[in-house]
Amino acid sequence: MESENYELKRSINRFLALYSMAKDPVRVLVTGAAGQIGYALVPMIARGVMLGPDQPVILHMLDIEPAAEALTGVRMELVDAAFPLLRDVVVTTDVTVACKGVNIAVMVGGFPRKEGMERKDVMSKNVSIYKAQASALEKQAAPDCKVLVVANPANTNALILKEFAPSIPEKNITCLTRLDHNRALGQLSERLKIHVSEVKNVIIWGNHSSTQYPDVNHATVTPANGEEKPVRSVVADDNWLNTEFITTVQQRGAAIIKARKLSSALSAASAACDHIRDWVVGTPKGTWVSMGVYSDGSYGIQPGVIYSYPVTCDKGQWSIVQGLKIDDFSRQKMDATAKELVDEKTLAYSCLN
C-alpha cells in the first residue's frame, strides 16, 4: 500500500517536473572516457562547467573493450560523487549505444603514437577509428549534434569524421584548438604579469600541431578600469612575439609531458569545456575564440580541411571573424600550416585505399 502511494507520488512529481523550470537533460558523449582526459573531463561536465550550472546532463561514456573495467570504475565514481546535475550515465564499449541520442560528442578516443610508429601508421589507425565512429554518429546521434574532436591528429580526424558522416552538417564538426588559444592567453598574461582575463583575441590559425600559428596581431589587453590596448604595443618586444612566444605555445604539449611524464589532461579537458560552452552559449561581445572548423576558403586557406580560425558564436552557431588584416609574416605561417593540413588529408586518404 505504501509503495503504491509512493509510486503515485513519483508519477505526480514527474508530471510536475515537466511543468517546472528544470531544463531537459542534454546528452553528452565522451569517447576514450576511461583515459586521462576523460577522467578530468567528466566531472567538469557533471558540474555544469561545459553547459552551465542549470543544465542537467546525461553522460555517455565509450571506450574499448580492454578498458571496460576501468570505464565501469569511472561510472562508479560518478555515482559516488552525487552530482545534482548528472541525470544518468551510460557506459559502453558499443559505439552504437554510445552515440544514441547524443546532442554533443567529444571525441577524445584515438590511437596514440607509440615509440617506433611511423606517422603513416598512426594516421592509418586513426582514420579507421574515425570512419567507423562517423558512421555510428550519423545514424544514432540527435539532430544537430555538435561534435568536437580532441584526439590527435585532431584536425584530420575531424575531417575524416566529416567525410564519413555526410548527413551531419559540416558546420557541426570541429576540432580543439582552444587549448592552444588558452595557452597563448596564459603566456601573454605571464609575460605582462596581468590576469589572464585581461587578455583577449589571440588567434590560433591552422593545425593543432607544431605548425599552428599563434597570432597576437589583433589581441588586446584591457586592464580593469583601463583602456583597451594592442598586445604588441604593450609587450613591446616583437622579436619575442614572433619567435619564442610562438614556439612556446606550439611546443607546450611537449613541455607538459616533460614535466608531468604524462600529457595534458586537466588543461585539455578544461579547453574542451570552454570550446563547447562558447559554441552553445555564445562568445562574449567583442571577444572571439579559436576553433578548428571546416574551411570555406576564408583568408585564402584551401577549402576542404579543418582549419583553426578566429570565430564568434551566437545562437549555437560559429562564424569566422572576417576582414582581419594579415601581414606577410602571418601569411607565410598561415600557409605553412595549411600545407601541412593538405598533406595530412592526402596521407589520410591514401590510408583509405
Add this chain to the structure above:
Amino acid sequence: MAKEPVRVLVTGAAGQIGYALVPMIARGIMLGADQPVILHMLDIPFAAEALNGVKMELVDAAFPLLKGVVATTDVVEACTGVNVAVMVGGFPRKEGMERKDVMSKNVSIYKSQASALEQHAAPNCKVLVVANPANTNALILKEFAPSIPAKNITCLTRLDHNRALGQISERLSVQVSDVKNVIIWGNHSSTQYPDVNHATVGDKPVRELVKDDEWLNGEFITTVQQRGAAIIKARKLSSALSAASAACDHIRDWVLGTPEGTWVSMGVYSDGSYNVPAGVIYSFPVTCKNGEWTIVQGLAIDEFSRKKLDLTGAELTEEKELAYSCLS
C-alpha cells in the same frame, strides 16, 4: 564589486587527487562561481617537476577565477596566508608495511605541517584532512596546532556520505539529489557506520521506501564501507575524481552553509555527543551556517546503530593511542 581572492592550499598537489581537485577549485566549485581564488600547491621535492607541470597546466587553462598559483616544496611558503587548507598529502600504505609504520610516517608529517599552518595560515583558516588515516591525521594536526581552533580542523567523510546517497539513489532509481540526510558516523575506514535511519527521499523515510532492512543493515553498509577498494579494483587506481568532488562539497557547505532541512557528514573534533569518545575526530551529522558547523543533536539511536557507533569510536581511540605511541 569583485571579491577579494581566497587562498586555498592543497598539499600532495602533484598527485592524483590534487590533479582532479585543483581545476575544480579554479572553476569555483569549492567556493562559488563569483569567488576568486589563489591556489597554493605543496608537494615533496621528489614531485617538484610534476608539481610545476600542474602549475603550467593551470596557466594554460586560463581560468578567470584563478588569481594566482604558488607551487612550492616549502611548507612555510605553502601555508602563508591560506584561508582554506586541504591536506591531501600523506604517506600511503605500501605493500609489506605494518599499520604502525604507516601511522608513524603520517604522524611525523602531520605534526610538522601543524606547526607551519599554525604559524603561517590566515586567522580562522579552515582545515580539511583527506590523507589517510584521515581522522587521526586530523587529530595530530589539531594537537600540534593548538592556536588553530579545534572546530576548524576536520576530516573528509563527505565521500562516504555521497557514496551512501549514490547507493540509495541507485537502489530506488531516483535522482541522487532527491536523497538526503544519510549519516556517516565515526572513522573514515571500514568501521564507518553509514546510517539511513533518518534519511529521506522527499518526505518519505528511506527505510520505508527501500523496504529491505536486511539489505540496509548488511550489504548497503559493507558496500559503502568498502567502496574505496571496489574503485581500486576497477580502475587499478584509487578514487581521485569522487574524493576531489567530495572535498569541494565539504568546504563549500562549511563556508556557504547547508541547505535548509539538510545535513551533511563531517569528521569533527568530538565533544562526546551521542556518547561517542570525546577528543577524537569523529564523523557526525552536521549543519553549517555562517562558516560554522553544528552537530545535529537529538537523533534517535537504536541498538543496532549504538553498537556500530561504539565500534568505530573504539577504533578511533585505539588509533589515537597508536599515534601517540609513535610520538614517544
